[in-house]
Amino acid sequence: MTLARPTHRVEPEAATDPFGVPIRPDVRLLASWYVDRRPDDLAAHLRRHGPLPHLAPEELIARVDAAGLRGRGGAGFPTAAKIRAVVRGRGRRGRRRPVVVANGCEGEPASHKDAALLHCAPHLVLDGIALAARATGAGTAYLCVHAGSPAAQALREQAAARRDVVSVRVEEVPARYVASEASALVQYLSGGPALPTSAPHRASERGVGGAPTLVDNVETLAHLALLARHGADWFRVLGTSALPGTLLVTTGGALRRPGVVEVPAGTPVRAVLDLAGGPVEPVQAVLCGGYGGTWASLDVLDVPLAPGPLEAVGATLGVPSLLALPVRACGLTQTAHLLRYLAGESAGQCGPCTFGLPALAEDVTALACSGPEAPAAHARLLRRLELVAGRGACAHPDGAVRLLRSALRVFDRDLRRHLAGRPCPAAAEAPVLPLPRPGRPILPSSRVSR
Amino acid sequence: MTHRSVGQRVRLDPIACTGHGLCADLVPELVTLDEWGYPRLQHGRTSGPVDADTLPLVREAVTACPTLALRMEPAPLE
Numbered sequence A: 001m002t003l004a005r006p007t008h009r010v011e012p013e014a015a016t017d018p019f020g021v022p023i024r025p026d027v028r029l030l031a032s033w034y035v036d037r038r039p040d041d042l043a044a045h046l047r048r049h050g051p052l053p054h055l056a057p058e059e060l061i062a063r064v065d066a067a068g069l070r071g072r073g074g075a076g077f078p079t080a081a082k083i084r085a086v087v088r089g090r091g092r093r094g095r096r097r098p099v100v101v102a103n104g105c106e107g108e109p110a111s112h113k114d115a116a117l118l119h120c121a122p123h124l125v126l127d128g129i130a131l132a133a134r135a136t137g138a139g140t141a142y143l144c145v146h147a148g149s150p151a152a153q154a155l156r157e158q159a160a161a162r163r164d165v166v167s168v169r170v171e172e173v174p175a176r177y178v179a180s181e182a183s184a185l186v187q188y189l190s191g192g193p194a195l196p197t198s199a200p201h202r203a204s205e206r207g208v209g210g211a212p213t214l215v216d217n218v219e220t221l222a223h224l225a226l227l228a229r230h231g232a233d234w235f236r237v238l239g240t241s242a243l244p245g246t247l248l249v250t251t252g253g254a255l256r257r258p259g260v261v262e263v264p265a266g267t268p269v270r271a272v273l274d275l276a277g278g279p280v281e282p283v284q285a286v287l288c289g290g291y292g293g294t295w296a297s298l299d300v301l302d303v304p305l306a307p308g309p310l311e312a313v314g315a316t317l318g319v320p321s322l323l324a325l326p327v328r329a330c331g332l333t334q335t336a337h338l339l340r341y342l343a344g345e346s347a348g349q350c351g352p353c354t355f356g357l358p359a360l361a362e363d364v365t366a367l368a369c370s371g372p373e374a375p376a377a378h379a380r381l382l383r384r385l386e387l388v389a390g391r392g393a394c395a396h397p398d399g400a401v402r403l404l405r406s407a408l409r410v411f412d413r414d415l416r417r418h419l420a421g422r423p424c425p426a427a428a429e430a431p432v433l434p435l436p437r438p439g440r441p442i443l444p445s446s447r448v449s450r
Numbered sequence B: 001m002t003h004r005s006v007g008q009r010v011r012l013d014p015i016a017c018t019g020h021g022l023c024a025d026l027v028p029e030l031v032t033l034d035e036w037g038y039p040r041l042q043h044g045r046t047s048g049p050v051d052a053d054t055l056p057l058v059r060e061a062v063t064a065c066p067t068l069a070l071r072m073e074p075a076p077l078e
């Protein structure tokens, strides 16, 4: 690639954006948006960030390791270890050239951060793919987005504008929650259905077409593109020691300006919500980490957005998203809607997930409805929660169980009222959080007191 | 730990398992069925350690499973 002058940092003194809003010096991935309010094409990308440095594979991996980069796809696994596993997989006899898969599907309906990143800074992701290919010696790379995503065509054009050693194929994957789980992507790209598999080997050993495969979230790859340029120390200037760097966070629910924000890991939840304009109406709880994440009471407002501190209050970072639940909504009813959605997204392959999730959804719906059968449903639910987690081929059922457990804890007062046959006024309300398919009200309004 | 002595663990493939329940009939000591008829290993997970005492039972179940959903495999090194 030919290059323009590298001007890689967002300068703190670049005072305001075209709208007069002060530019935050801690914005990295979304700088194009914050500074210029438009996506970067290749020329703008090179002007802003400069060229990719030429690093030997070992140098690059060492840099990722020193930076402490962790995956942004939900599990937070150290990226350097994943790259090394693929390099090891390559070393085995008879193995094929590695494959890099950039996961931009964003199956989690609560999250829009990958879409925002792919829109604003496609070349950071494409840089990251090129670097990951260099580090692993990959000969093939895929960038996966949901089928029908408006980003697909634009990404193909941006990818075609580049002259990377490895060309990137933009693949459209069925738009289902579990289709973007790593093993499902691998199976799909190998010519099979987009469903998780239970093969005992890892993708790093035998992935797409049997080749050692690196599956990384697109945000992870975009961070890789910047830390390769600026180094590990630069990367660690923001974030916490356990989770260095910035995070793209989706904010939503009862907020004034819901959307995607970029903040250093460890930013207090309240400060993140303030960036989204703060609440538009009184809020009772925050859904952290998406629909397979956790409800948290307002105690979470002062907690730093990082895995350790969140777990200490029973919450999870997951795919970073913060959705504010208004006081007027019923937490149990809203959880029932989410559970019904998650049950419908089961791939139907494993018994405990295929039968367990609908059963859990039915139980929590009965709790939300607050009828005479609610106490029995509650007892059943507690028993079934023990039966479902950890028994599927993928982590989908575990997310549903996590969400439900957190709901029983955080909405404890509502739960007791519902068990006593006194539901809250909003117990018949439609979903207040976005769901891919419109949910139906789960009980006739006549049942609700008041 | 005892499972080191045989160096094996048992793994249940939840996708391959069709819930016949044969395994639970044969080795109720190792496998119980949930309310939907799907097997739970001792620890309620999809894999578990095998020690010298349970080894013959596990072998029996592994042989009996009609869908090859139960397997023995080397225990991962710590």
Ligand SMILES: Cc1cc2nc3c(=O)[nH]c(=O)nc-3n(C[C@H](O)[C@H](O)[C@H](O)COP(=O)(O)O)c2cc1C
Residues within 6 Å of the ligand: A070, A071, A072, A073, A074, A075, A076, A077, A079, A082, A103, A104, A105, A106, A107, A108, A177, A178, A179, A180, A181, A182, A183, A215, A216, A217, A218, A220, A221, A394, A395, A396
């Ligand atoms: C049900 C399910 C859905 C998932 N969907 C996504 C997704 O849409 N995007 C993503 O990056 N990771 C998703 N993951 C996580 C991936 O399996 C994988 O861990 C991730 O892409 C690895 O990237 P990272 O190391 O950069 O985080 C999903 C996991 C599960 C269990």
Ligand code: SF4
Residues within 6 Å of the ligand: A178, A195, A196, A197, A345, A346, A347, A348, A349, A350, A351, A353, A354, A391, A392, A393, A394, A395, A396, A397, B014
């Ligand atoms: S656990 Fe559920 S979603 Fe995951 S593979 Fe099994 S049936 Fe599909």
Ligand code: SF4
Residues within 6 Å of the ligand: B012, B016, B017, B018, B019, B020, B021, B022, B023, B024, B037, B038, B039, B064, B065, B066, B067, B068, B069, B070
């Ligand atoms: S015998 Fe095999 S298929 Fe039948 S329940 Fe046991 S593990 Fe599943």
